[in-house]
Amino acid sequence: MGEMEQLRKEAESLKDQITAARKAVQDSTLQEAAAGITVVGRIQMKTRKTLRGHLAKIYAMHWSTDSKLCVSASQDGKLIVWDSVTTNKVNAIPLKSSWVMTCAYAPSGNLVACGGLDNMCSIYNLKGKDGNVKVMRELAAHTGYLSCCRFISDTEIITSSGDCTCILWDIETGTQKTVFAGHQGDCMSLAVAPDFKCFISGACDFTAKLWDIREGTCRQTFGGHESDVNAIGFFPNGNAVITGSDDATLKLFDLRADQELITYQDSSIMCGVTSLAPSLSGRLLLAGYDDFNVNIWDMLKAERVGKYMWKLYIPLENGRKVDPAEDSEGSCRVAAGTEH
Amino acid sequence: MPMMGVSKPLTCIAFKMSPYFWPSNCWEPENTDYAIYLCKRTMQNKARLELADYEAENLARLQRAFARKWEFIFMQAEAQVKIDRKKDKAERKILDSQERAFWDVHRPVPGCVNTTEMDIRKCRREKNPHRVKKSVYGVPDDGQSQPSPVHISSQPSRKPTKEDVKKEITFLNIQLDRHCMKVSKVADSLMTYTEQFMEYDPFVSGVEPSNPWISDDTTFWDMEASRDPSQQRVKKWGFSLDEALKDPAGRDQFLKFLESEFSSENLRFWLAVQDLKRRPLQEVSTRAQEIWQEFLAEGAPSSINLDSHSYELTSQNLKDPGRYSFEDAQEHIFKLMKSDSYARFLRSNIYQDLLLARKKQPADTEQGRRTSLEKFTRSVGKSLTGKRLTGLMQSS
Numbered sequence: 001m002g003e004m005e006q007l008r009k010e011a012e013s014l015k016d017q018i019t020a021a022r023k024a025v026q027d028s029t030l031q032e033a034a035a036g037i038t039v040v041g042r043i044q045m046k047t048r049k050t051l052r053g054h055l056a057k058i059y060a061m062h063w064s065t066d067s068k069l070c071v072s073a074s075q076d077g078k079l080i081v082w083d084s085v086t087t088n089k090v091n092a093i094p095l096k097s098s099w100v101m102t103c104a105y106a107p108s109g110n111l112v113a114c115g116g117l118d119n120m121c122s123i124y125n126l127k128g129k130d131g132n133v134k135v136m137r138e139l140a141a142h143t144g145y146l147s148c149c150r151f152i153s154d155t156e157i158i159t160s161s162g163d164c165t166c167i168l169w170d171i172e173t174g175t176q177k178t179v180f181a182g183h184q185g186d187c188m189s190l191a192v193a194p195d196f197k198c199f200i201s202g203a204c205d206f207t208a209k210l211w212d213i214r215e216g217t218c219r220q221t222f223g224g225h226e227s228d229v230n231a232i233g234f235f236p237n238g239n240a241v242i243t244g245s246d247d248a249t250l251k252l253f254d255l256r257a258d259q260e261l262i263t264y265q266d267s268s269i270m271c272g273v274t275s276l277a278p279s280l281s282g283r284l285l286l287a288g289y290d291d292f293n294v295n296i297w298d299m300l301k302a303e304r305v306g307k308y309m310w311k312l313y314i315p316l317e318n319g320r321k322v323d324p325a326e327d328s329e330g331s332c333r334v335a336a337g338t339e340h
Numbered sequence: 341m342p343m344m345g346v347s348k349p350l351t352c353i354a355f356k357m358s359p360y361f362w363p364s365n366c367w368e369p370e371n372t373d374y375a376i377y378l379c380k381r382t383m384q385n386k387a388r389l390e391l392a393d394y395e396a397e398n399l400a401r402l403q404r405a406f407a408r409k410w411e412f413i414f415m416q417a418e419a420q421v422k423i424d425r426k427k428d429k430a431e432r433k434i435l436d437s438q439e440r441a442f443w444d445v446h447r448p449v450p451g452c453v454n455t456t457e458m459d460i461r462k463c464r465r466e467k468n469p470h471r472v473k474k475s476v477y478g479v480p481d482d483g484q485s486q487p488s489p490v491h492i493s494s495q496p497s498r499k500p501t502k503e504d505v506k507k508e509i510t511f512l513n514i515q516l517d518r519h520c521m522k523v524s525k526v527a528d529s530l531m532t533y534t535e536q537f538m539e540y541d542p543f544v545s546g547v548e549p550s551n552p553w554i555s556d557d558t559t560f561w562d563m564e565a566s567r568d569p570s571q572q573r574v575k576k577w578g579f580s581l582d583e584a585l586k587d588p589a590g591r592d593q594f595l596k597f598l599e600s601e602f603s604s605e606n607l608r609f610w611l612a613v614q615d616l617k618r619r620p621l622q623e624v625s626t627r628a629q630e631i632w633q634e635f636l637a638e639g640a641p642s643s644i645n646l647d648s649h650s651y652e653l654t655s656q657n658l659k660d661p662g663r664y665s666f667e668d669a670q671e672h673i674f675k676l677m678k679s680d681s682y683a684r685f686l687r688s689n690i691y692q693d694l695l696l697a698r699k700k701q702p703a704d705t706e707q708g709r710r711t712s713l714e715k716f717t718r719s720v721g722k723s724l725t726g727k728r729l730t731g732l733m734q735s736s
Contacts, residue, residue, distance in 0.1 A: 004505070028524040030530070033528065033531065155620065195582075254526045256521040257520055280537060281537035283543075284541070
């Protein structure tokens with residue numbers, strides 16, 4: 001037996017052992033455990049605000065930590081910072097490249113970032129001395145499109161790219177600190193853990209990976225999806241990961257049990273998931289789909305408890321904010337942000 | 341676009357791209373099909389086939405765009421009208437409405453969602469990309485489609501090498517060594533978390549005084565941001581040390597409690613390290629040294645208790661100080677606080693008073709205290725020397 005053959009066998013055997021170890025702790029399922037808790041009841045959502053101003057498809061948006069401001073990126077070549085309470089535009093930033101795919105708001109509120117087909121992540125300072133918003137840094141190193149970016153602080157940002165890697169940057173020096181390589185397909189999105197020690201990435205290799213930011217290593221890999229993982233997020237306590245995929249399902253993976261706990265699917269849903277956001281308590285999961293609908297799931301019981309159909313205004317009672325932004329072509333992107 | 345009778349070279353002429361030509365519309369050969377279809381409709385003298393406003397606009401644009409081959413398009417349209425006339429009425433009606441439906445989807449009314457638009461990130465990975473779809477009327481692709489703006493990934497898929505497999509084996513071994521927690525246990529912990537936080541989740545519970553998104557009243561957010569916390573906020577601090585430290589008011593109160601116990605060095609260290617992580621690079625080195633001097637150096641004024649391993653590691657890190665030089669030490673101190681002073685904090689008067697919103701007694705207020713002290717000094721009399729009085733004040 002050649003060395004390569006031996007190595008392959010060893011790897012396969014280890015994989016089997018890992019699968020067995022995971023099975024060994026399956027003394028229950030989340031659904032079983034949650035069977036006894038009270039149902040959440042139907043959640044009805046109503047459009048509270050509509051932010052108008054973009055002239056083309058809006059590809060991404062991100063909330064500021066104050067729950068009021070948010071930034072959106074559109075293929076009309078603009079980054080707009082909105083006061084979503086008044087619906088006024090705080091800043092309208094023209095971009096060098098109109099092929100933008102992602103944007104992010106720094107936790108401090110001082111910076112925003114965006115990137116796309118230019119393969120770069122551009123950082124803008126909102127609190128410049130003369131009041132003008134200028135490019136602060138252009139982080140270039142990726143060899144593929146920028147699919148997502150998230151700030152850790154005003155000095156560090158993580159990006160994910162179509163070149164299958166994620167990079168941790170030092171914003172001040174504009175240099176790469178760590179390259180997180182391992183995915184076998186385009187990285188589509190990323191999310192930073194609540195304690196800022198790890199982050200997760202979802203990719204077109206159908207997996208999600210958990211990375212240690214300081215060590216630069218991949219700690220865990222979660223498979224199970226049958227198509228690209230487009231959206232990813234942490235459960236609010238940081239112990240579980242939620243993924244959304246083109247296979248029309250979302251999955252919840254627990255970090256400590258190292259496996260999938262539950263799948264959120266329905267035979268009537270046949271289109272891919274494009275975005276997701278858990279509610280503050282983690283009880284609800286809002287998921288945006290390719291058919292421009294938002295489904296609300298009870299995360300513990302895996303039941304659908306609500307639906308928001310874009311373009312259909314159903315009169316409703318209490319609501320959380322869903323931010324649909326409309327453009328003049330009629331296309332829109334519904335992005336749900338969490339109210340915390 | 342053809343310019344009539346203009347002698348200036350094209351480069352000098354600035355023109356504004358109309359939205360129709362925006363790349364986001366993914367210009368394709370199919371537009372010639374659409375042109376034929378609209379043209380055809382104008383040729384048939386039927387009320388139900390009259391063009392809607394947006395369709396008339398589209399036709400005008402297409403005529404400008406395809407000016408050079410309009411004759412060809414016109415001929416195609418004519419040919420189709422001839423063919424259609426030969427079909428019987430019923431069949432024609434069905435085909436007409438099918439064709440209508442097709443174009444309603446592919447060239448929707450403005451304001452409608454275009455459900456056939458593909459995510460450009462996925463475009464280039466398709467075997468038959470969107471832009472080379474075959475024409476429905478057999479119009480050949482004359483290759484005038486714009487070049488794709490999507491960059492090709494430079495990651496060729498290659499066969500895994502021995503190194504790759506060895507790396508994989510190392511990774512798998514680490515996975516195997518990790519202890520998997522029981523599903524029942526993790527399920528429990530998730531359920532407990534959601535239960536605890538349900539009352540803070542605006543989706544599930546009411547918000548006091550009102551949900552700003554519904555009432556347009558931002559009082560709730562103002563309250564959350566203030567340094568004067570509500571009972572509900574204070575209750576959250578009791579869920580975990582993380583929650584207490586997340587809230588600036590929580591940090592304040594915890595610090596206040598520790599200061600009263602003269603054991604605030606751990607928290608002050610933790611806070612200093614958090615601050616270090618956010619400092620600009622030029623300040624990091626100095627600040628890191630300051631933190632070392634204050635908390636860890638021999639004879640440090642606010643000496644913290646680290647185990648020897650962590651101490652050694654931190655000392656090493658400080659040789660080349662960075663934002664994360666104290667990461668290991670910070671984790672240790674956090675665990676220490678969690679298991680020790682945090683629990684005492686939750687039992688303390690400082691915390692309990694806030695939690696139960698006990699009304700402040702007059703003696704507890706600043707004014708009250710001064711008054712009592714005045715009374716005390718007066719009653720004790722001038723026989724006390726200044727030194728002893730100071731000593732008494734320090735211990736209160």
